[in-house]
Amino acid sequence: MEYQNVLLQIEGARADVIINRPERRNALNSATISELVAAFEECRDNPAVRVVVLSGVGDKAFCAGADLAETQQSMSEYARWKGREPFVYLWELLGKLGKPIIAQVQGAALAGGMGLALNCDFVIAGEQARFGTPEINVGMFPMMISAILIRNLGRKKAIDLMLTGRQIDAHEAERIGVATRVVAQVQLKQEVDTLAAELAAKSPAIMKLGKDALYNATDLPFEQALDYLSSMLSLCILTEDSREGLTAFLEKRKPIWKGQ
Known part of the structure; x- marks a missing residue:
């Protein structure tokens, strides 16, 4: 597949899947979701790949969630509903990949971006990272990621974030179980590199x-x-x-x- 919104880099046992839409804060539109699916399927089917690192280009955002510009496009509700199928499949694919996935989170991981991070096995966050589900503030609700939030955070913490729409910093994210660990921003890449190498060395x-x-x-x-x-x-x-x-x-x- 020819990638435009995603970078796929494979070196040895490690694959890097990088969302490449910094001008849109790495937001997810339908094309990006399709490319993420293709990239992760390629990682799944490549026997040389033993660990996958998911990140976003730039320092401002890991992923800011759905691309709101695309959600405003005119289409039937049936077409909109069908259009969510690749998003659902991506969630399922991450869980069934059979290989560890590390989310390298710099900047904002919001809405679907937070869900994307939580679908990874490890969330390594820089100190400047922040997380949240702000959909309630614009008259929406994080329906598509509520299942993964409940499973990771438990009912009370998930409801807190989803009903208030508040954002949390990296240290609170670590405390409530969103982030696996938090490191200084300058150490983020090294921390992920070390973990990826450790995981790739396992059976x-x-x-x-x-x-x-x-x-x-x-x-x-x-x-x-x-x-x-x-x-x-x-x-x-x-x-x-x-x-x-x-x-x-x-x-x-x-x-x-x-x-x-």
Whole structure:
């Protein structure tokens, strides 16, 4: 695919997916969402890629949410409803990617941009980052991201943000579970680079099984989750990487992962 609003850079085991609309604060229009889908599918299907970093061009915004200029275009409500399908698919794709995703958040992560960050496995934020769901202030509601907010923050914190529309700084985001960690702005890239290298050095087979298991078990009743996770543990043990990891530990050497 020819990308215009997204940059896809793959080097070794790492892929960088970068929203490239700084003039629109990296807002999401339909073309950008389609390109994000294509980029993440490419990362998913490339066996060499073991970790993905998602970021936005510039210092002002990671992603400011939906492009409001596009939402004002004249179309039928049915067409508008159908147009949300790629957005829903993107959310599902991130959870099922089978590879760890790091959101590198600089500047604003608002509305759908906050949802995009929360759909990643790690949110590493610079001290100048801020988060929020301001839709209520313009007569809208963050319907499309409320499910991911509830699952990450719990009911009370999610309702606080969605009903007030207030924005929070990076340190409050870390305190309530939006951000994995906060670092000085000048250290943001180095922190992400270090984490990405650490994750890329793990077994890709076990990483996929583990991430899939975590996401799938989240919404299961407790007893069903235990049964499901027991089966997933058996799958882990049956992999070549699991045997290699245990053998390498006993032999006091670094494991050589095959991703099998």
